[in-house]
Amino acid sequence: MEEREWVNAAKKGDEYALAQLFQQNYSFLVHYLIKLTYSLEQAEDLAQETMTKAIEHIVKFNGKSKFSTWLISIATRLYIDQKRKQKREQSWQKQEQALRMIKWQAQSANEDWHMMLESLGKLKDDFRIPILLKHYYGYSYDEIAAMLQIAEGTVKSRVHKGIQMVRKELNEDDKGQYPVGKTVEQN
Amino acid sequence: MTKDNIPSEKQSSKTEAEFVQSMNHSFEQLEQSFSFTTPDVSFFEQKIAEQKKQIRKKWRQDLLLFSTIAIIILSLMFTAFFQQPYVFVLLQVMTVISLVGYTGYEFKKGKGRVRHE
Known part of the structure; x- marks a missing residue:
């Protein structure tokens, strides 16, 4: 059975069809949320909340995009709302904690990929999310604009500016001029 | 800056491509550092x-x-x-004023949001 058929059945109230869609897209959703939160625990919690929202709004899903795209749009909005509700300091501490864990894991394996994640983690979500959606997932600017409910031009400029900021910080880190833990755009 | 020092557009896009590749590699490594199981249907x-x-x-x-x-x-x-018919009329007038005020406020707020984006 194709995705569109599962979607149509789910919209008509078929619980098995919706469960199939969730199961097929669960791994994709959690992996996306791991890249946003840097934490498996938070990613799984947000995935549960995303499914709850999807169950409520499945009848409104127009089927123009893939089901996975719809799910990550919901997940992104939930993540942004959650961060807004949390106290800024609290959310920053959580991310720092997650980053320390990742750094430790990477260093144990003698790898340096955590440097890039650390720099990306210091970016504001306004920049980080469009970069992730554009360059990792390959979504077009208009798709990202629709997902984040912002103008296409804003997405383009955020992707461009965000990359410049990360590159700048990585270059400065190499020269040892930029203190670790200080943010570029976090303030 | 001499002409030789100015990075060409081709070089710049190459370094950007390399940067994106390295970023994606980091994300892949991050994905692999966490393992979880997908529940059944x-x-x-x-x-x-x-x-x-x-x-x-x-x-x-x-x-x-x-x-x-x-x-x-x-x-x-x-x-x-x-x-008390006069209380009824007063309530009607107050409701209309509140509705108009609220609509105007929402409209102004919406315009402001669009300008910021």
């Missing part, structure tokens, strides 16, 4: 059933709340209309 079915039950319960509660408030408002309106 029955888990999702159970979750959907529970959630739908919750939605129905909430809908019933909302409907009850709406009906109760509607009955209270209508009772007050009828009482005012038959017992």
